[in-house]
Amino acid sequence: MKINKSLGEKCWVVPDGYIPQTTDGGSNNLSGYISHECVCILNSGSKDARIELSIYFEDAEPKFVEGIVVPAQRSCHLRMDQLQTDGQPVIERATPYSLIVNSSEPIVVQMSRLDTTQNNMAFLSTMCFPVNNNEE
Amino acid sequence: MKINKSLGEKCWVVPDGYIPQTTDGGSNNLSGYISHECVCILNSGSKDARIELSIYFEDAEPKFVEGIVVPAQRSCHLRMDQLQTDGQPVIERATPYSLIVNSSEPIVVQMSRLDTTQNNMAFLSTMCFPVNNNEE
């Protein structure tokens, strides 16, 4: 079997961040889904990747989150609504933001959002924008 | 903490622009959402970015909008349905269009659309197409 090398880039950007309000709990919400955003990361290489998030807002200074690790040869689906510092959510719901993902190792990053504000969910997804390391 | 440099490109293209009709106001529309498109921009650099929009139609001459600024180290979620010149909407609802975003500084741009024409919303999103500045 082929072992994949370390694939991707060390820096990824997603301009459209927005965690919708929580589910209204209507009787038709049978799925158990809750509105959230997920930053999906693949680290196909043989070294653990140390991840740092830079979070930009419309009317406030950026926030930074360190200490996230995606192990070698593992997938990570990082829930943005569960991100906390000092017991407080880093990103409030219903607040537009943008995100930069910096990594110590090459990774590939995709962003997906699930919205269950209404009785029936909607979701979207896009590959994030890769920044070539040599350009940094 | 790491300070991110100015990331991205100065020109971005999105071929599929379309602002759906407004919500029908049905009793199931509990979310308060209204159909719209959002051009999401990250300016991670240290200088304010001056933005110019070029809007192309199927049967009419292109329109241009200047005067939009995305401050340094800020996110901007620009509502296309709220874009006005001389008190009139620049883009009519239910009209297919395409968009070019030109910026004085490197930015990253993503386009998302929310459709609440029906009782339950749908949405889509895609990273826009970056034009390398050296190719222009």
Added chain:
Amino acid sequence: MKINKSLGEKCWVVPDGYIPQTTDGGSNNLSGYISHECVCILNSGSKDARIELSIYFEDAEPKFVEGIVVPAQRSCHLRMDQLQTDGQPVIERATPYSLIVNSSEPIVVQMSRLDTTQNNMAFLSTMCFPVNNNEE
């Protein structure tokens, strides 16, 4: 005002083509939408772009469609379900296919799909994959 140059590439690929079945006409389908796919093209340049589509199937030979023109400085939202040759649809509904868009001029291409098979619509969109002309 800045006039944009001819932006993009001359060849674009979209692997996931699928035109859903038509709307079921249920009482909740208030929007008037019909399931379709749209190939969205921007020709920002000063020359008309002659477009050729190559359509690939799972179990049949590819089909080719010529004669589509996107005028200079115009947007085109091309409905795949309305594409016909000799009065017959080129692509049957509910048939997986892939698409290559070749153009005489640089363009940018995005693919979107609207599905109204159920009472409430869903849609998706992605930027198509650009093929650098020098690689062809």
Added chain:
Amino acid sequence: MKINKSLGEKCWVVPDGYIPQTTDGGSNNLSGYISHECVCILNSGSKDARIELSIYFEDAEPKFVEGIVVPAQRSCHLRMDQLQTDGQPVIERATPYSLIVNSSEPIVVQMSRLDTTQNNMAFLSTMCFPVNNNEE
């Protein structure tokens, strides 16, 4: 008619893999759709493409699947929920994963997901991330 050359890359990455639970069979599910993910591949070239999938998980060793062939000049919409080895599904439903698609020939790859967990479907799609062969 123009015959397209072999277009794309030999390696593609999709970080966000997730096959939702099966349809709940509610009375409003008129479409017959079942939740699934589809890896859509175009092989525009003149040689059959041998495909190998590498599947990464959050808490387990990666799995590899060989033996998939996309014939020359054909589209393939590969259902991830129907992927089996030794009569067992390779990927369990409701399990986050990431995917690398390796091919013997240049291809283009897009990933789409249909979720019918609720009465009304949602779906998403994104072009996968291409890895330039010379960088491998």
